[in-house]
Amino acid sequence: MFLKSLFSPLFSPYRFRFMASVCKREKSQFWIACYTDRHSRQLKRSTKTTDKADALQIALEFERVERMAQAGTLTTAQVKKVLSEVSEKVIGDKIEIPTVEAYFKEWMVLVRRRTSPATVERYQNTIDLFAEKLGLRAKQPVSTLTARHIEEFLEWRLKKGVAPKTAIVDLKTLSTALRRAETHQLIPKNPVPLVQLPKMECSEREVFSEEDIQKLLDKAPDVEWQTIILLGYHAGMRLSDCVALKWENIDPEQGAIVYTQKKTGKKLIVPIEPVLLKHLTYLAKFGTAGFISPKLATKGPGGKHGLSESFKRIATKAGVDLMSGPGKGVRNFCRRTFHSLRHTFISRLANLGVSQQLTMALAGHSTAAMNSKYTHFEFDTLKKAISVLSTGKKPA
Secondary structure, three states, X not given: OHHHHHOHHHHOOOOOOOOOEEEEOOOOOOEEEEXXXXXXXXXXXXXXXXXXXXXXXXXXXXXXXXXXXXXXXXXXXXXXXXXXXXXXXXXXXXXXXXXXXXXXXXXXXXXXXXXXHHHHHHHHHHXXXXXXXXXXXXXXXXXXXXXXXXXXXXXXXHHOOOOHHHHHHHHHHHHHHHHHHHHOOOOOOOOHHHOOOOOOOOOOOOOOOHHHHHHHHHHOOOHHHHHHHHHHHHHOOOHHHHHHOEHHHEEOOOOEEEEEOOOOOOEEEEEOOHHHHHXXXXXXXXXXXXXXXXXXXXXXXXXXXXXXXXXXXXXHHHOOOOOEEEXXXXXXXXXXXXXXXXXXXXHHHHHOOOOHHHHHHHHOOOOXXXXXXXXXXXXXXXHHHHOHHHHOOOOO
């Protein structure tokens, strides 16, 4: 006991550590790192390299990290530094892992080059909110993000009263950004898909009457607004597709609009309805090159000063009820917007007896379920359908 007490340092469990080494298994081409962890356990881990010298260097660094952890001096910054040093020693290249804040800032630079101003605004809003929720953690490496951080952000957004649909859009934005981080090996795995999304409840849109459309056309500030309102009503086009339409998309021989939907990438051929044809013929007198609505083509649909809000102001001036009321979140929801013109187009076709297959082809819908969401039957149509119960005859 005396000798053991006198030479107690020699009997420390950490005194007789085996120095890290490497070995090989029979069926593996890679060297195995053999080292001691913070609990004095002998561990073996593949180095994923066939070079013995590089493998030994990695093994030594594994053990160095364990010693730092045992001493209580290991931090995220230290781990990052050690990994970078190993990378530089083995392959001659440092590992640069940006902070969450720096990574999203860099990603937004790329977004601005490739997407519309409205999308940039939406993405930036989500990134700013995420950084606000993270607080000081936004200064940590992006590799430290976990599903827990995403879940906390989701709960925070829902508690603030945003609609589930809005929160889901936020998460889709984060997922798009972090998918790139995963591709570039800045994070081991995109954490967003690991989070369970809230149940999405969509608020119902309503349609416009023929009288409403006339009021909108009468109060439209110029011919370009009249054009895109008619395109939405008579061709079922989305707002972004209306303003992007060019004269080259008009096929006079077929009497059709031929265009590719921005949202789906699907090419559509929509025969031009007589009222719309008369309007386009009038516009053609002033030239048939470039955008059909050149001034509106320079503006984005979203934002406070975007085309969607401008349409609402036109509707208010025209005395058309937008049916605004409480939505699924804290904001009011307008059941009538420019997109309601698309609902109106599809519903008119359905109420006049056009088959769902044809309405899907004209609207560019891929599924009957989606087409059904856009179909609003008039009461007379439903009344004729239910008459079958008493007459036993199919409605005319």
